[in-house]
Amino acid sequence: MSDTKAKFEAGLAGVVAGQTAVGEVTQTSLRYRGYEIADLAANSTFEETAHLLIHCELPNASQLKDFRHRVQAAMNLPKQVTDVVDAMPKSTPPMDVLRTVVSILGHYDPDGQNNAKSANLGKSERLLGQIACATGYWCRRMGNLPEVKPDPNATHGFNLLAMMTGKKPSELAGRVMDGTLVLYAEHEFNASTFTARTIASTLADMHSAVTGAIGALKGPLHGGANEAAMHQFLSIGKVDNVDNWFNELEAHNKANPTNKRLIMGFGHRVYKNGDHRAAILRDWSLQLSKETGQKHWIDMADRLQKIMLDKKNIHPNTDYPAAHAYYQMGIPIPLYTPIFVCSRITGWCAHIIEQYENNRIIRPGSDYIGVPARDVQPISKR
Template identity: 75%
Template sequence: MSDAKFKPGLEGIYAGQTAVAEVTQTSLRYRGYEIADLAEHCCFDEVAHLLLHGELPNRKQLADFRGRVQSAMTIPANIAEMVRQFPEKTPPMDVLRSVVSLLGHFDPDAQDNSPAANLRKSERLLGQIAAAVGLWCQKVSKFSAVKPDPSKSHGANLLAMMTGKPGSELAGRVMDGTLILYAEHEFNASTFTARTIASTLADMHSAVTGAIGALKGPLHGGANEAAMHQFLEIGSADNVEKWFRDLQEHNKNHPDNKKLIMGFGHRVYKNGDHRAGILREWSLQLSKETGQKHWIDMADKLQALMLKEKNIHPNTDYPAAHAYYQMGIPIDLYTPIFVCSRVTGWCAHVMEQHVNNRIIRPLSEYIGPPPRNVTPIDKR
């Protein structure tokens, strides 16, 4: 049928075109802007506007955008009631997956895939997903709802909604910065999932629901939670070397059940993920306020060991883990924070797919039994 070669994990395959972001070995650009430049000069709301509307906003556009997103930071009462009935042990990623699906039932634009309707839904989802995370935190941690402060960034408001109190100015800035770094990354697994769903001309809520499911796994968004569990398991910088050697020993003795070191490695950035360096610096600044520099010491030691022994660099999830931990955020909320940010990238890609669509339907290489005839059931 085709002479194209199969590549496991589609590594190195161009599966589509996009104007949303460009990833190279050494850079990440959102619509042409380098991530470090955005992180230094913008708040997340500006970056979200860039991804969804195509350009950075001026002051008036930013105020209007923030106003629309903040007015969507509420969950309809009937859905909120359902969420309160979910078992408390439900992983928050599953809560978000269900909430986005439920929100689709009540969205006035749910079945409308026009660019204008998709944009309205994207802005609403940006507000509603943050509100859903806040609602879940209220239920589990038993505090009263925190209303978004119109003078504050999305990140600062999200932090307050997750913890029940306003964080420090620095913590709000770091949270907002992590949202910038997490917002978009071209054809990663969750975005590709969203685009595949959108390519059938299914709606925005279906695409985002599927993307949340894809993000949950520890090889993708779930790595920030796994990295923190790993830091807790290691315990201290003094134990890094022993922990690392024990893991290498395990891998040598169990070649079929090798353990990965979470927060390391990347399909594209084989020489380092520059977002990780930016976020490590922010986490270090935070540690001067929280007095928790030991997490960074431990992380740096493991990073040096990984580089020396395996030539593998950390990814963004690695410093995100110790930054969020210092903010007092429960670990199972780290990947939901990723959702609060990446929803902008997903929605931008869904819109791009819908305006220039061809259904995504690749081929597979068959490796099953050769052709054979059915034996009638009584003769089997």
């Protein structure tokens, strides 16, 4: 768009790309529809937070009961979907499985092509149940283990953990899993949500928008960072190795300025002074370590965090403590980003509905840096 002279910003940093009433991110706070994240983490279950995001208000007791009933009714994948999933190679990355599952679910949803708000509210609730169910289903299938059904009286987080591990979680583990779903649920115009909104802005259906969002979340610079952070802890091995590991990485980066390695689980586009969700989750993971006897992960994480702050002034993000919390719960690492999907589906759906309600197709300009205008030569002269 050569006649548009708006200033180009790499990665759209600092560019306001739309308006939203779903979530608010500032350097010092994160709020879902006006509620501070620490307040929600301490005083709501994930299902309550999900209701807040999808239906705009926290539920009362009877609304919560009905909501939970509808979500749990969807925790049962159609046979046509499980047939496709069963035919996938066991090596398929779980994020790819979820991406495909959501796409196929669109074929069988009674309102698949209906973009009316009432239809999209129903689809949001169904996807919330179906995605948790698919995550548990694939986790069990990866290990050749039987599917585990949800407990109608348990929270979404407790059920998700049980459906993945096949064990009844401790009360604390169930609460921490449910809490991580609260923390991950919404984050305004992050890459996956913006992808979902961009797709919705063409008036394509909700399943198409969510399928694209899952693809965007997969990358290690976004949702994939929780898995990458755990691989990093495993490669460091123990707290005594942290300093050497960091020094070697720094030496590599100095010698290879065009091929620098990032430290996964650190940095954030907005929170340059720290991600408050990370501090909440680190504390929960520490509590968990008293049950699991695995405090060494937190010791290692704390040491690397101190070095990163002292030497680079870069803070950890939520994916950093999520890694050691999920590891302590016995969840296979490739399932960490799918857990993020199980939570963020609520934020995505809220944004998709908001986009449809006040839509203009998202179509930014670009700064052309290619060859100047030229004429096509006849093929004999090229």
